Amino acid sequence: DAGVIQSPRHEVTEMGQEVTLRCKPISGHDYLFWYRQTMMRGLELLIYFNNNVPIDDSGMPEDRFSAKMPNASFSTLKIQPSEPRDSAVYFCASSLPTGIGEQFFGPGTRLTVL
Amino acid sequence: AQSVTQLDSQVPVFEEAPVELRCNYSSSVSVYLFWYVQYPNQGLQLLLKYLSGSTLVESINGFEAEFNKSQTSFHLRKPSVHISDTAEYFCAVSLYGGSQGNLIFGKGTKLSVKP
Numbered sequence: 527d528a529g530v531i532q533s534p535r536h537e538v539t540e541m542g543q544e545v546t547l548r549c550k551p552i553s554g555h556d557y558l559f560w561y562r563q564t565m566m567r568g569l570e571l572l573i574y575f576n577n578n579v580p581i582d583d584s585g586m587p588e589d590r591f592s593a594k595m596p597n598a599s600f601s602t603l604k605i606q607p608s609e610p611r612d613s614a615v616y617f618c619a620s621s622l623p624t625g626i627g628e629q630f631f632g633p634g635t636r637l638t639v640l
Numbered sequence: 641a642q643s644v645t646q647l648d649s650q651v652p653v654f655e656e657a658p659v660e661l662r663c664n665y666s667s668s669v670s671v672y673l674f675w676y677v678q679y680p681n682q683g684l685q686l687l688l689k690y691l692s693g694s695t696l697v698e699s700i701n702g703f704e705a706e707f708n709k710s711q712t713s714f715h716l717r718k719p720s721v722h723i724s725d726t727a728e729y730f731c732a733v734s735l736y737g738g739s740q741g742n743l744i745f746g747k748g749t750k751l752s753v754k755p
Contacts, residue, residue: 530683559743568747569684569730617683628674629743631683 530632532618538638544606547635550599551620559629560593560603561617569617575601576623608639642667644731646746654754655723661716661749663705663731673714674732675705678748684730690714701725726753 531550539545551558559574573583578595586593590609595601605612615636619629647662665671672691676684688699695707705716714731731746 569745571743619684628686628689629684631676631685633681633683 530618530620530630532616532632532635534635535633536636536638538640539608540640541609542607543639544604545608545612545637545639547603547616547618547637549601549603549618549632551601551618552630553599554622555620555630556598556623557621557629558595558601559619559621560601561619561631562614563617563634564614572603605637608637610639613637613639642671642733642735642744644733644744644746646729646731646749648749649747650750650752652752652754653721656720658719659717659721659725659751661729661731661751663714663716663746665712665714665731665733667712667733667735669735672734673705673707674734674743675699675703675714675716676730676732676745678728678730680727687716687729721751721753723753723755725751727751 530552533548557576560572561569562572563569570585572585573593574581575595591605593603615634617631617634619631621629643666645664653659674689675687677687678684688697688705690697690707698704703716703718705714707714728748728750730748732743734743
């Protein structure tokens, strides 16, 4: 398996623009997670899905952030409008439904909002 | 609520020296414990995990961690580090039998191995 795939790997945009980050989980994994990593706040869980259904979005910072999972092999995280404070590395992770918590991470998308 | 504390944000060490990265957790219920490693410009990778059984768990590259229930700790050790071990290390807990979302990370410890 190719592992969790994220695109783009790097994104530079201007404040106010819409940004869409994409993730393809490992085939057969029923859980998908979106994280944000910054120097100041560390690693934060934004939202996670089970069988394409959002389970907990309490980590989504504000209404400018939205996430969807239209099918088992694809998810998006959208920021509209983007702000400089959204600059971070965004990770997608997936896992099997074992109840153990072992997650497999993608390489991340480094977002810079100017 | 559960929490994870990594006591050292940065640990510099010379090559071939031993190292210990400390992790303490707080939970009122049983947990699973993990160490993840993040190499520069990469995502997190699972290094080792404690689910049950022997309290000492080992990774394939020489790291080990010991679960100490009385001290609620899961410290990571390596007797002799290499330059290639330079990375950031994250301790994490998951509730026993809990939902997949309950993977709580510490803030990470940056290990810097110098020649």
